[in-house]
Amino acid sequence: MLRVLQQTYLAVFRRYPLLVPLALITACGELVYAGINNFSIPLLLEHQGRTLGVPGGKLGLVVGTVTSTFLVSETLLRIPFGWLSDRWGRARMIALGPLVGCVSPALIAHLGHYLWIFPLRVLDGLGAAALWPSLFALVGDRVERAWRATAMSVMNMIYVAAVALGPALAGLVIRLTGSYRAPFYGASALLLVAGLVGLFWLGRVPALGRDGGSPEAEPEAHAHRPVGRSTVALMLLITFSQSFAIIMLSPFLVLYGSRVLGLTETRLGLLFIGPAVGVALLSIPFGRLADRWSKQSAVKVALVLAALTMWLLPQTVRLPVLILIATLFALAYALGTPAWFAIMSEIAPERARGKVFGGFGTAQGLGAVAGPIVGGYLWEIDRHYPFYASAAVLTLAALLAVACLRTHPLDRGPAVARAGNLGGG
Numbered sequence: 166m167l168r169v170l171q172q173t174y175l176a177v178f179r180r181y182p183l184l185v186p187l188a189l190i191t192a193c194g195e196l197v198y199a200g201i202n203n204f205s206i207p208l209l210l211e212h213q214g215r216t217l218g219v220p221g222g223k224l225g226l227v228v229g230t231v232t233s234t235f236l237v238s239e240t241l242l243r244i245p246f247g248w249l250s251d252r253w254g255r256a257r258m259i260a261l262g263p264l265v266g267c268v269s270p271a272l273i274a275h276l277g278h279y280l281w282i283f284p285l286r287v288l289d290g291l292g293a294a295a296l297w298p299s300l301f302a303l304v305g306d307r308v309e310r311a312w313r314a315t316a317m318s319v320m321n322m323i324y325v326a327a328v329a330l331g332p333a334l335a336g337l338v339i340r341l342t343g344s345y346r347a348p349f350y351g352a353s354a355l356l357l358v359a360g361l362v363g364l365f366w367l368g369r370v371p372a373l374g375r376d377g378g379s380p381e382a383e384p385e386a387h388a389h390r391p392v393g394r395s396t397v398a399l400m401l402l403i404t405f406s407q408s409f410a411i412i413m414l415s416p417f418l419v420l421y422g423s424r425v426l427g428l429t430e431t432r433l434g435l436l437f438i439g440p441a442v443g444v445a446l447l448s449i450p451f452g453r454l455a456d457r458w459s460k461q462s463a464v465k466v467a468l469v470l471a472a473l474t475m476w477l478l479p480q481t482v483r484l485p486v487l488i489l490i491a492t493l494f495a496l497a498y499a500l501g502t503p504a505w506f507a508i509m510s511e512i513a514p515e516r517a518r519g520k521v522f523g524g525f526g527t528a529q530g531l532g533a534v535a536g537p538i539v540g541g542y543l544w545e546i547d548r549h550y551p552f553y554a555s556a557a558v559l560t561l562a563a564l565l566a567v568a569c570l571r572t573h574p575l576d577r578g579p580a581v582a583r584a585g586n587l588g589g590g
Contacts, residue, residue, distance in 0.1 A: 177315050177449065183307055184319050186366040187259075187300060191323040193359035194263060194296055197352040199331030201270060201289070202232055203415050205348045210279060211420070212345050217279040225417070227279065229541030232416045233534050234283050238290025240530025243298055247523025250299035251516060255306065258299035258519075260363030266292025267356035274349035292356070298522040305510030305518050313510060314460055317503035318452025322444055325495055325502075329441030332419065336433060397512070399569050401528045404505075406562035407468070408532030410475070410555040413540040417551055425548050426482055436488060440495030448499040460504040461570045467501025468563035470494075475556035479549045 178184055207228050210219055219227050250258040269285040269292075276282060301320065308316040335348040422428040422436060455463035474494040481487060509525050510518060543550035 177312060177319060180312065181308055181316060183367075184304075184316060186362050187304065188319060188323045190259060190263070190296075190359045190362050190367075191300065191320050192327050193355040193362075194293075195324050195327035196331045196334065197266075197270065197355050198289075198293060199328040200335040200348055201273075201331075201352055202235065203328070204332035204335045204419055205345070205352070206231060206273075206282070207416055207419050208339070209273075209345045211423075214279075217276065219279050225420070225541045225544040228416045228420070229537035229544075231279075231282055231286060232412075232537040235286040235290045235293075236412070236530055236533040236537070238287040239293045240290075240527050240534055242291055242294035243526035243530060244520060244523040246295045247298035247302065247519035247521070247526070250302060250519035255299045255303040255519065256363060256367035258295045259303070259367055260360050262292040262294070262296030262299075262360075263356040263358075263363065264292075264360035265295065267353045267360060270349040270352035270356070274346040294523075294526075296359075298519055298526050301506055301510070302519040302522045304506075305522075306515055310507075310511065311456055314455040314463075314503045314507040315449060315452035317506040317510075318448045318455075318499070321452075321499060321503045321506070322448030325444040325448070325498060326441045329437035329444070329495070332433070333437050333441075399565065400509070400512075401525065403468075403562050403565055404525050404528040405532040406558050406565070407471075408529040409536045409539075410532075410558040410562070411536070412533035413536030413555050413558075414551055416537050417540055417544050420544075421548060426484075426487075428484070432484065436484065436491060438488075440488075440491045443492040444495050444499045447496060448503070451496075451500045452503045455500070455504040455507070460508050461566075463504040464501045464508070465563070465566045465570060467497045467504075468559065468566050470497035471501070472556060472559035472563045475552065475559050478556075479552040 210217065210228055210231070211224060214224060214227075246258060246262075266289050269288045273282060273285055276285075301317070304316050304320060305313065334351075338348045338351060339345055418436075419433060422433045428436070451463070471494055474490050474497065478487070478490050478494075481490070509522060512521065539554065540551040543554055
């Protein structure tokens with residue numbers, strides 16, 4: 166058992182020790198973004214809406230617009246910050262994002278009117294735009310192709326676990342302190358930790374992998390394979406669709422649980438624990454599976470499973486069934502997202518990888534911006550409509566992937582790739 170644990174979970178950290186500080190930064194950053202976007206701000210606006218001046222009957226629209234403000238800021242700045250990371254250095258941008266963003270949550274805790282949240286959400290978006298494209302581009306720089314989906318799965322494991330645990334942690338802080346503003350102080354502290362790790366740990370990392378990169382790093386000719394414009398356009402559309410579908414729900418999951426299902430803050434937190442455990446246990450094995458099997462096939466299976474589970478989610482009100490469905494959805498995300506990031510890292514040369522991740526991040530951000538706004542309007546019509554809309558869009562993304570994504574010989578296991586090459590593929 167210990168040998169299996171070492172081969173499956175620890176081998177990637179031994180091979181690429183840089184993943185340790187990157188995982189810590191990812192954990193701190195996404196605990197904050199998930200806790201604020203998906204839990205703390207919706208509850209603050211719900212329970213202190215009158216004090217903060219929220220118009221009556223407009224809670225859903227205000228929550229959706231506040232979330233979209235953050236996403237608009239992040240979306241517009243991803244490509245510029247990705248470009249800067251290609252020239253200024255990944256580590257510097259990774260440190261800059263959290264250090265800039267750590268100011269915002271503490272200020273939100275002192276606000277007297279909800280309108281002041283909007284400029285602070287712009288600042289949050291700036292920090293996220295500096296952080297995420299640079300972080301994933303650095304993984305692409307430093308990790309050889311045969312391990313890239315596995316390395317991405319480490320970041321995805323931490324990311325998804327933080328998405329699940331962020332609301333649970335915020336709910337615990339609220340329960341212990343009795344204040345809906347208290348989680349924002351903890352958020353500032355976590356971002357400060359992430360920034361300091363980036364500044365003092367990653368600060369010794371060269372700007373790009375070719376400058377003293379890992380001994381396993383591959384020659385650029387093997388790490389990069391160009392693709393046609395139609396393939397890039399398809400990938401951008403799928404990226405937009407899945408982001409639109411998932412982020413559409415994020416501001417309203419807490420409201421759905423509390424208003425429709427009648428769950429307390431503590432039980433709401435439990436709804437996120439099952440997915441976190443499933444992702445933590447299986448994310449890295451799923452990454453190895455994608456590396457050895459086929460990254461495109463992993464993406465297809467993940468999108469089909471995600472669409473099926475989303476259709477099922479609004480059909481039940483039983484907490485154990487909801488936890489099971491949410492866990493299956495999270496496992497689909499754990500299978501598909503690292504493979505998707507690995508594919509993205511392979512379609513651009515290293516010198517432009519930050520800009521490429523910024524470009525796909527922009528497509529993701531556009532979907533994330535539109536999603537909560539559409540979700541807010543649907544929420545005001547019927548509490549179940551956002552879930553059905555999300556399921557429909559995920560179904561479209563799955564159909565596009567199954568029908569149009571082709572498996573490249575290099576994306577399959579060594580034996581299968583050799584057989585394909587011998588056959589003239």
